[in-house]
Amino acid sequence: MASFAKFGNDLYTGARSINFVGRRKLWYAIAGVMILLSVLLPLARGGFVFGIEFRGGSEFQVAGVADLGQDGPRADAQTLAADTVTGIDAQASPRVSIVGGDSVRVQTEQLLPEESNQVRDALATAFKVDVTSVNASFIGPSWGADITGSAIRALIVFLALAAILMALYFRTWKMSVAAIASLVHDIVITAGVYGALGFEITPSAVIGFLTILGFSLYDTVVVFDKIRENTTEDANSSPRTFAGSVNLAVNQTLVRSINTGVVAALPVAAILFIGAVVLGAGTLRDIALSLFIGIIVGTYSTIFIAAPIYSQLRENEPAILAHSKKLEASRLLSSGK
Amino acid sequence: MARSTPVKKAWRSLAWLLVITAGLTGILAYGVIFDNASWAPKLALDLEGGAQITLAPKLGEGEASPSSEQLDQAVAIIRQRIDASGVSEAEIATQGAANIVVSIPGTPDEETLRRIESSAKLEFRPVIFTDVAATSAVGSTATPAPTAGATPTPTSSLATTSTAAPTDASDPNWVSPALFDEYTNFDCATLDTANTNVAPEGEPLITCEAAVDGTYTYKYILGPVEVSGDTISDASSGLISNSQGVSTGTWGVFITFNDKGTREFATVTERLSGFDPNSDSRNRFAIVLDGKVISAPTTQAIITDGKPQISGSFTQESSKTLADQLKFGALPISFVVQSNETISATLGASQLNSGIIAGLIGLILVVIYSLFQYRLLGMVTVASLVVAGVLTYLMIAILSWRQGYRLSLAGVAGLIVAIGFTADSFIVYFERIRDELRDGRGLPGSVEAGWKRALRTIFAAKAVNLLSAVVLFVLAVGNVRGFALTLGLTTVIDVLIVILFTHPILQLLASTRFFASGHPLSGLDPNALGAVYRGRAQFRAPVLSAAKSGAGREAAKRQTIAERKAAALTGADTRTGTKPSTDGKDS
Numbered sequence: 001m002a003s004f005a006k007f008g009n010d011l012y013t014g015a016r017s018i019n020f021v022g023r024r025k026l027w028y029a030i031a032g033v034m035i036l037l038s039v040l041l042p043l044a045r046g047g048f049v050f051g052i053e054f055r056g057g058s059e060f061q062v063a064g065v066a067d068l069g070q071d072g073p074r075a076d077a078q079t080l081a082a083d084t085v086t087g088i089d090a091q092a093s094p095r096v097s098i099v100g101g102d103s104v105r106v107q108t109e110q111l112l113p114e115e116s117n118q119v120r121d122a123l124a125t126a127f128k129v130d131v132t133s134v135n136a137s138f139i140g141p142s143w144g145a146d147i148t149g150s151a152i153r154a155l156i157v158f159l160a161l162a163a164i165l166m167a168l169y170f171r172t173w174k175m176s177v178a179a180i181a182s183l184v185h186d187i188v189i190t191a192g193v194y195g196a197l198g199f200e201i202t203p204s205a206v207i208g209f210l211t212i213l214g215f216s217l218y219d220t221v222v223v224f225d226k227i228r229e230n231t232t233e234d235a236n237s238s239p240r241t242f243a244g245s246v247n248l249a250v251n252q253t254l255v256r257s258i259n260t261g262v263v264a265a266l267p268v269a270a271i272l273f274i275g276a277v278v279l280g281a282g283t284l285r286d287i288a289l290s291l292f293i294g295i296i297v298g299t300y301s302t303i304f305i306a307a308p309i310y311s312q313l314r315e316n317e318p319a320i321l322a323h324s325k326k327l328e329a330s331r332l333l334s335s336g337k
Numbered sequence: 338m339a340r341s342t343p344v345k346k347a348w349r350s351l352a353w354l355l356v357i358t359a360g361l362t363g364i365l366a367y368g369v370i371f372d373n374a375s376w377a378p379k380l381a382l383d384l385e386g387g388a389q390i391t392l393a394p395k396l397g398e399g400e401a402s403p404s405s406e407q408l409d410q411a412v413a414i415i416r417q418r419i420d421a422s423g424v425s426e427a428e429i430a431t432q433g434a435a436n437i438v439v440s441i442p443g444t445p446d447e448e449t450l451r452r453i454e455s456s457a458k459l460e461f462r463p464v465i466f467t468d469v470a471a472t473s474a475v476g477s478t479a480t481p482a483p484t485a486g487a488t489p490t491p492t493s494s495l496a497t498t499s500t501a502a503p504t505d506a507s508d509p510n511w512v513s514p515a516l517f518d519e520y521t522n523f524d525c526a527t528l529d530t531a532n533t534n535v536a537p538e539g540e541p542l543i544t545c546e547a548a549v550d551g552t553y554t555y556k557y558i559l560g561p562v563e564v565s566g567d568t569i570s571d572a573s574s575g576l577i578s579n580s581q582g583v584s585t586g587t588w589g590v591f592i593t594f595n596d597k598g599t600r601e602f603a604t605v606t607e608r609l610s611g612f613d614p615n616s617d618s619r620n621r622f623a624i625v626l627d628g629k630v631i632s633a634p635t636t637q638a639i640i641t642d643g644k645p646q647i648s649g650s651f652t653q654e655s656s657k658t659l660a661d662q663l664k665f666g667a668l669p670i671s672f673v674v675q676s677n678e679t680i681s682a683t684l685g686a687s688q689l690n691s692g693i694i695a696g697l698i699g700l701i702l703v704v705i706y707s708l709f710q711y712r713l714l715g716m717v718t719v720a721s722l723v724v725a726g727v728l729t730y731l732m733i734a735i736l737s738w739r740q741g742y743r744l745s746l747a748g749v750a751g752l753i754v755a756i757g758f759t760a761d762s763f764i765v766y767f768e769r770i771r772d773e774l775r776d777g778r779g780l781p782g783s784v785e786a787g788w789k790r791a792l793r794t795i796f797a798a799k800a801v802n803l804l805s806a807v808v809l810f811v812l813a814v815g816n817v818r819g820f821a822l823t824l825g826l827t828t829v830i831d832v833l834i835v836i837l838f839t840h841p842i843l844q845l846l847a848s849t850r851f852f853a854s855g856h857p858l859s860g861l862d863p864n865a866l867g868a869v870y871r872g873r874a875q876f877r878a879p880v881l882s883a884a885k886s887g888a889g890r891e892a893a894k895r896q897t898i899a900e901r902k903a904a905a906l907t908g909a910d911t912r913t914g915t916k917p918s919t920d921g922k923d924s
Contacts, residue, residue, distance in 0.1 A: 008768075012775055059432065078681075098681035099389055105680070139438070140431030146413035147815040154812035158805050165804060169797050204747045207820045211754060214805045214824060218758070221798040222765060229790070256768045259710055263764065264757025266706060267699025271750055274695035283383070283684065283746040284692055291754055 008255040014248055021247040024308035031185055031305055038192020048195050051202040052093070052139075054148075058111045059139040060119060062104040065127045077127075081106050084126045088118050093200065107139055143203050151206075155213075159183075162217055170228050178310035179220040182301040186216040190294045197289075204286040212294030219260070220302045226253045227307065241324045246311040250303055261299035268292045343785060344848055347841035354724070354837040361731040365738070374738035378730070379442070381426050381745035381819075382682070384689050387442035389680040392454055392672035394435050402435045407669040412437055416814055417665040418452050422658075423741025426819045437672065440680060442743050448654050456534060456627050456671040457662035459566030461602070462542060462559035463507040463609060464621040464633050466520065469555060505608065506560035507619045511541040516558065519543060525553035533628030534671055538562040546623075546630035548650055557630060559623050563605045568598025572663035574656035577648055588656040589648040592663065599643025609636040624649070626659070627671065684746055692746055696753040703756060711767055712860030713852075717842055718763045725759050725827075725834045732826055747816070748823055755827035758802070762835045765798075766791040770843070770861065780861060781847045788840055795835060802828045 010016035020027075042048055065077070078096040081104050085094040092108040099105045104127065111119060116136055124131040163176040170176075190212055194205065227249040231242060238245060268291045275284030314320055368374025379385070394403050403411075408431045419427045419441065428440040439453055503510040512520075523531075525545035533544045539561045545553040570593050577589040594602055605622065612620035614635040623633040624647050632649035651659070700722070707715030729752065736742035769791040773783035806825030810818055846852045855862045 008771070009775060012772060056430070095683045097386065097683050100678035105389075137433040140408075140412070142428045142430040143815065144409060144412055144416075144430075146409070146416065147813070147817065150812060150814045151809075151817050154809045154817070157812060158808040161804055161808060162801055165800060169800075203816050204750070207747050207751070207816065210805075210809065210817065210820060211751065211824070214802050215758065217801045217805075218761075218798045221801055222761070222794055225794040225797055252772070253768070256764055259706075259764045259768075260757075260761040262706055263703050263760045264754070266702040267696065267753045267756045270699035270702060271692070271695040271753055274691050274698070278691060282688065284688065284695065284750060287747055287750045291750075295757070 011251040011254050014251070017247065017251050018254070019247060020250045020303055021243045021308050021311045024312065027304040027308060031301075035185065035188050035192070038189050038196070042192060042195025045195065045198055048191075049198060049200045051200045052095070052107060052109055052141075053143040053203050054141050054201065055110065056141045057107055057109045057139055058116055058119075059137050060106045060108075060123055061099065061135045061137075062106070062123050062127050062129060063102070063133045063135065064129055065102050065104055077104055080126055081123065084122045085119055088122055089115055092119075110138075143206075151210075155210075166221065166224075170224060172314075174313040175224050175228075175310055178306045178313060179217060179224065181309055182220055182306035183213065183216045185301050185305050186212060186294060186297045189297050190290055193293045194290060199286065199289065202283070202286045204283045205290050208287040208290030208294065211291055212298060215264070215295060216298035216301065219257070219298050220306045222260075223250060223253050223257065223302050223307065224310070226250075227310065238323070239327070241327055242315055242320045243311045243324075246307055250307045254303070257299055257303060261295060264295045264299075265292060268295060343781065343844040347844035350837045350841040354833075354841075357833070357837070358724075358728065358731070361728065361735065365731055365735050368735070368738045372738065374734070376734060378733045378742070378744045379737040380682075380689075381743035381748065382428060382440055382442045382680075383684045383745050384682050385442055385743075386680050386682040387440060388445050388677060390439045390441070390445065390450070390453065390677045391432070391675045392437040392439065393675040395671040395673045403670045405431070408435070408437065411668045411670060411672070413814075414665050414668055415439060415453055418661055420814055420818060421661040421665070422449070422452060426743060426745055426816055436675070444679075445677070448658060450674055450677070451655075452658045452662065454672045454674050455662065456668040457566075457659070458534060458627055458667040459569065459663055460538070460562045460625040461564040461605070462562055462623050462625055463605065464557055464618050464623050465507060465509055465512060465541065465560050466517075466558040467555055467618045467621070467633070506563050506605075507608065507612075508560070509619075511560055512558055516541060516543070520556070520558050523556060525556055528553070528629065531628075536628060538565065542625070542628075544625065544628055544630055546633065555630070555633070557623060557633065559625065559630075564594070564598055564601045566663065566667055568595050568601065569593070569663050570595040570598075572660040574651075574653075574660040577646060587648060588651040588653050589646045590651070590656050590660045590663065591646045592644065594643035594645075596643075599641070602643055602645065603639060603641045606636050607639045610639055612636075688746055689749065692749045692753070696749070696756075699753055700756060703760060707760070710860075712858050714767060714860035717839060717846070718760055718767075720842070721763055721834050721839045722756060722759060724838050725830055728830045728834070729755075729827060732830065736822070736826075742819070742822060745816075745819065748819060751820060751823045752827065755823070755831075759827065759831040759834070762795050762799075762831055763839055765794055766835065766839065766843075767860075769794075774861060780853045780855070781844075783861075784840075784843050784847045788843075792836075795832065799828050799832050 007016070011018075062081075077098060081096040082094045085092050085106055085108055089108070089111060092111065095107045097105050104123075106119075106123065108119070120131060120134045120136055124134050159180065163173075163180055166176040166179055167173040187209065190209060194201065199205070227246050230245045230249040230252075240248065268288050271284050272288035272292050275282060275286075275288050315324070365374060365376070369376060396402065412429050412431060415437065416427070416429050419429070419439070426442070428438075430438055432438045441449070445453075520543050523543050523545075528545050531544075533542060536542045541561060542557075542559045544557055544559065546555040546557070548554045572593070573591050574588065575591060576584045577587050578584045609620055609622055614620040614637065620635050621633045622636050624631045631647060634648070647659075703722070704715070704719050707718040709715070711718065733742065733744065737744070766787065769787035770783050771787075773787045774780070778786060803825060806821045806828060809821035810825065813821065852859045852861055
């Protein structure tokens with residue numbers, strides 16, 4: 001632990017410095033490859049898989065089931081129905097509930113007509129009722145186009161307002177551009193991992209993506225605030241170039257970034273573990289996976305993408321260029337001595 | 338004494354926090370004792386189940402079943418209506434060819450069912466004739482049986498057209514002898530089956546006005562629709578006040594028309610106010626909802642601002658329902674509740690328990706990591722998280738009582754994730770304090786200076802989070818709103834905690850010997866942090882001794898201002914007891 005504190009000290013004074021800004025071409029290249037993979041891998045798998053909430057699906061209602069008591073058999077009935085359906089189509093991801101006192105409702109992915117008939121027969125056998133008491137129908141999407149539409153509209157408004165807020169606070173629009181660029185990077189990669197693993201996009205996953213959006217911007221603002229501090233305080237009298245000041249700020253906040261990343265990722269890792277290993281597919285796994293990837297990528301991109309982009313955007317401003325030239329000249333002078 | 342001020346401030350902040358916590362607990366306790374609140378937050382559909390309401394379209398004779406566009410539109414409108422009644426995360430979907438299934442947590446009451454199913458098509462029609470309803474005791478208790486006399490088809494003996502063509506909507510010439518005969522024989526008890534809600538807009542309409550108890554008080558012949566509900570741009574509900582601005586104690590709905598509606602409404606009220614309100618019923622303007630008259634007030638003046646108010650037999654609840662319905666527009670088709678059954682949770686207790694276990698594991702991991710990184714300072718993180726947890730719990734319980742907020746599994750996950758986001762405020766703050774210590778300040782000074790800088794960063798970053806929460810809550814619908822509420826709530830509580838708990842606690846700790854002396858276990862050991870200033874009146878050579886070597890030049894270049902200041906101080910200042918300037922670094 002002392003060594004970690006020492007690491008922090010060295011980063012703070014500049015005794016140890018990782019060149020985040022200078023090696024930006026490397027980071028851009030990595031980001032480029034990651035983004036390309038995030039687009040290509042899901043495409044290779046045939047695009048994103050959307051859940052029943054988005055596409056609609058099949059619904060079966062088993063009426064007149066005996067022994068569906070208030071407490072005990074309910075859970076059993078739900079497991080029985082789910083197992084019956086997955087026995088016919090493993091990809092059906094059934095959702096089971098008990099409706100009224102005596103019927104079982106099963107919602108699944110859209111099934112083919114013959115599969116649908118098989119499921120009807122199987123459910124009838126499993127619950128010991130006549131096939132005619134199993135009613136099959138189509139259920140429309142509960143996450144309809146209106147929700148998606150309003151969410152996208154809200155997102156665009158939010159990003160525009162956030163960009164304005166950041167531009168006002170930092171007094172430069174270039175920080176907004178850099179922050180939004182790294183945000184896009186995070187979302188594309190998070191969605192890409194989802195698509196590449198072939199996970200279904202469910203409402204929970206979407207909520208996870210939205211959280212990532214907030215986290216990514218949040219993390220960038222924290223680091224940018226230190227950059228603002230370092231670059232405005234010394235400005236022209238600084239012994240560092242602009243890029244150097246940005247790099248120092250990133251290094252000085254590196255311990256914070258690591259600690260925050262770890263602390264934010266730990267609870268999510270716990271949900272992911274419990275969700276994926278103990279419970280299997282479901283809400284917890286869906287939301288935790290998108291969050292886990294998003295937190296890691298979000299923390300990473302602030303350091304490796306947002307800061308270098310910002311530095312690059314500002315480096316060619318006349319005042320900053322002049323300052324760098326001056327420093328360069330004095331460096332040459334002193335080394336030539 | 339300058340020293341005692343931060344300590345005093347700290348106690349004041351902590352007192353405020355106590356007041357807020359006690360206040361929230363009090364509010365919730367009040368709700369539990371005098372209202373239907375409960376100490377535990379209510380759970381959403383996925384964890385607790387609720388009711389499944391199946392809506393079937395109400396079709397007239399020979400009417401085609403609704404198109405899928407109409408159904409989608411109806412789903413969207415129903416969703417907005419349910420959203421407006423609280424954040425309950427309902428699930429709404431079409432089923433089969435023409436039905437809509439609405440699943441909502443809890444047990445829906447009559448008001449909720451009405452909010453969902455009624456089309457809420459509002460029309461303004463002028464009154465041509467009116468009379469007391471023929472049957473006085475009808476309504477829910479009566480069993481309306483349409484008889485031949487009740488809805489007579491015009492017989493050949495009566496002319497179906499009047500002698501002269503009507504000139505405007507109030508013209509009695511709309512009433513043909515056949516229509517008048519129908520009016521005379523119309524039994525208000527049959528109103529529900531008379532399909533007045535789908536009556537053509539350009540024709541006169543025979544209908545009735547219902548009182549609070551469901552009985553019909555008046556029956557009317559109304560002219561064609563003059564202003565239609567789709568010209569309403571906004572609606573709200575509230576207590577109606579009289580011309581002196583004093584509340585009359587009756588509930589009403591306040592409408593705002595768009596430009597078209599405003600114009601039309603002004604034209605009509607101008608014409609109607611020309612009739613004598615005491616002797617001519619044509620002075621009255623009927624407000625028709627789904628084919629029934631809500632009220633038919635007399636027109637006292639020309640309304641040109643497009644903001645009429647509807648009074649009638651409203652309760653607080655029913656006026657809000659109507660306002661919400663009018664705001665989001667009428668359903669393209671009317672529906673009727675076909676079934677209303679309880680539905681069990683899809684996930685159930687095991688999933689919730691697993692989620693909570695995951696949260697606890699996560700919390701323990703965070704505690705271990707914090708202690709590892711920040712030693713005893715980590716305990717401050719843990720304590721802050723606990724206080725934040727208590728406040729969040731109280732707020733959620735209060736919101737689920739007042740706003741109908743319900744905790745879904747995704748919501749639980751969101752709260753667990755909030756642990757990380759909340760802890761970040763503390764990390765930012767601690768790192769700032771450490772930075773100040775590294776610059777050679779004493780602990781109390783570092784806490785104050787670090788706080789100033791950290792607070793700025795925290796405000797800026799949390800403002801972005803809050804912005805996303807507010808925008809998503811206002812603009813989005815469905816599940817996204819629940820998420821936005823959780824995010825906004827945890828963000829606000831986080832900022833509150835860092836100001837009213839974490840900072841005061843650090844101020845107090847800074848005045849203790851254990852922390853101020855920089856005990857190695859305190860997490861704020863200036864020695865370990867490579868500080869240039871060590872305790873009272875002791876300076877150590879700052880870390881730029883290597884400046885002469887080639888690599889050292891780079892390090893010197895990277896030196897912070899404070900370091901250079903400290904270096905300058907050690908070099909120039911012979912008064913060794915003087916601390917470095919405490920505010921030199923603030924921009």
